[in-house]
Amino acid sequence: MTTLPHDDLAATWRNARPRAAGIHLDTAACSRQSTAVLDSVARHARHEAEIGGYVAEVAAERLLQQGRSVLSGLVGLAAADLAFTESASASVRTLFSRWRLAPGSTVAVLPGEYWHNLAVLADAGLVPVVLPADGDGRVDLAAAERVLRDSPPTLVHVTLVASHRGVVQPGRELAALCRAAGVPLVLDVAQALGHVDCDLGADAVYGTSRKWLAGPRGVGFLAMRPAVTARLTPVVGPALYDNGGPDVDHARWYESHDAHVAGRVGLVVAVGEHLAAGPHRVRERLAALGRATRERLDGRGGWSAAEPLDEPTAITTMRPPADVDVPATVRRLRETAGIVVTGIGEERARSELNGPVLRVSPHVDATVEELDALAVALVS
Numbered sequence: 001m002t003t004l005p006h007d008d009l010a011a012t013w014r015n016a017r018p019r020a021a022g023i024h025l026d027t028a029a030c031s032r033q034s035t036a037v038l039d040s041v042a043r044h045a046r047h048e049a050e051i052g053g054y055v056a057e058v059a060a061e062r063l064l065q066q067g068r069s070v071l072s073g074l075v076g077l078a079a080a081d082l083a084f085t086e087s088a089s090a091s092v093r094t095l096f097s098r099w100r101l102a103p104g105s106t107v108a109v110l111p112g113e114y115w116h117n118l119a120v121l122a123d124a125g126l127v128p129v130v131l132p133a134d135g136d137g138r139v140d141l142a143a144a145e146r147v148l149r150d151s152p153p154t155l156v157h158v159t160l161v162a163s164h165r166g167v168v169q170p171g172r173e174l175a176a177l178c179r180a181a182g183v184p185l186v187l188d189v190a191q192a193l194g195h196v197d198c199d200l201g202a203d204a205v206y207g208t209s210r211k212w213l214a215g216p217r218g219v220g221f222l223a224m225r226p227a228v229t230a231r232l233t234p235v236v237g238p239a240l241y242d243n244g245g246p247d248v249d250h251a252r253w254y255e256s257h258d259a260h261v262a263g264r265v266g267l268v269v270a271v272g273e274h275l276a277a278g279p280h281r282v283r284e285r286l287a288a289l290g291r292a293t294r295e296r297l298d299g300r301g302g303w304s305a306a307e308p309l310d311e312p313t314a315i316t317t318m319r320p321p322a323d324v325d326v327p328a329t330v331r332r333l334r335e336t337a338g339i340v341v342t343g344i345g346e347e348r349a350r351s352e353l354n355g356p357v358l359r360v361s362p363h364v365d366a367t368v369e370e371l372d373a374l375a376v377a378l379v380s
């Protein structure tokens with residue numbers, strides 16, 4: 001019989017939000033927000049209607065600054081280093097459009113790099129150099145060290161946990177190699193923050209609100225060391241900046257002047273809930289849920305899990321049997337069993353997927369019974 005750690009966490013998490021209609025195993029797409037987060041977003045929007053949007057923003061500034069401090073702390077940086085953005089995608093677009101690296105500059109990536117990130121690099125005229133990885137898509141550190149020594153790229157960009165495969169990259173070791181080689185490391189933690197440790201020593205880190213942190217959609221962040229922002233060119237320089245003047249914190253130039261501030265407030269509340277739950281406890285329970293998912297699903301009806309059984313993540317991606325259609329299975333699970341999961345197409349990571357996979361991603365409230373129900377429904 002499977003027992004999961006920290007059942008109190010599951011109960012607290014479940015009771016803190018609206019009841020799920022069905023079985024939600026889709027955190028890697030979008031979490032269920034808590035009632036407190038939903039209320040904080042609504043309250044800020046209401047406050048805007050009462051006292052004016054910009055007055056309400058000033059009133060929320062202390063809370064937002066606490067949020068910058070806590071969020072940046074989770075990725076090993078400081079409050080002044082963090083800009084709220086509209087999404088992880090918006091963050092990476094801002095980073096590379098403002099870095100203005102010479103076209104032809106090389107960026108080391110892994111074979112499973114997220115398709116949108118590769119598109120952003122291509123759009124900036126940058127040339128991806130693929131670092132060697134093992135069969136799971138995990139970077140080969142010895143080979144990476146050789147590349148960094150013999151033909152160092154301009155920078156290294158790594159997605160810490162991929163959206164198409166729940167494998168964690170050795171970010172801390174990679175950060176140490178990059179630091180030794182004097183090459184900046186950029187981490188995409190959209191699937192990692194609130195899920196695995198992201199305080200690893202990277203130079204720039206970006207992510208999103210709605211996945212493992214369970215904040216609102218349409219909010220993200222971009223955190224950068226001062227040494228990175230020193231190399232960026234803001235569209236509007238500090239002299240013209242009307243959102244705090246030339247003394248504004250260095251990352252703030254990369255925040256949108258106008259934004260869904262209510263959503264940022266909601267993210268700050270969600271991050272507070274994550275801290276209150278205990279990031280270590282959350283990680284332990286999520287890792288146990290990933291293992292429990294793979295134990296139940298791997299080999300069932302010809303489906304196979306892509307991740308090692310003990311990979312410390314709650315993302316499991318299932319390769320289908322030869323004659324089974326993934327999108328149809330995702331639809332069937334939702335319509336007949338009320339189970340929400342995602343179908344991932346191979347376009348998301350063409351060098352690691354040769355067909356669609358079905359992704360299961362429970363949050364801490366998931367139960368063994370729900371995973372059992374999925375195992376039954378998958379093959380019925």
Ligand SMILES: *Cc1c(COP(=O)(O)O)cnc(C)c1O
Pocket residue numbers: 086087088089090114159161162163188190191207208209219220
């Ligand atoms: C979801 C995801 C993104 C994009 O996040 P948005 O907030 O939707 O822009 C980027 N990278 C990875 C690895 C993701 O899973």
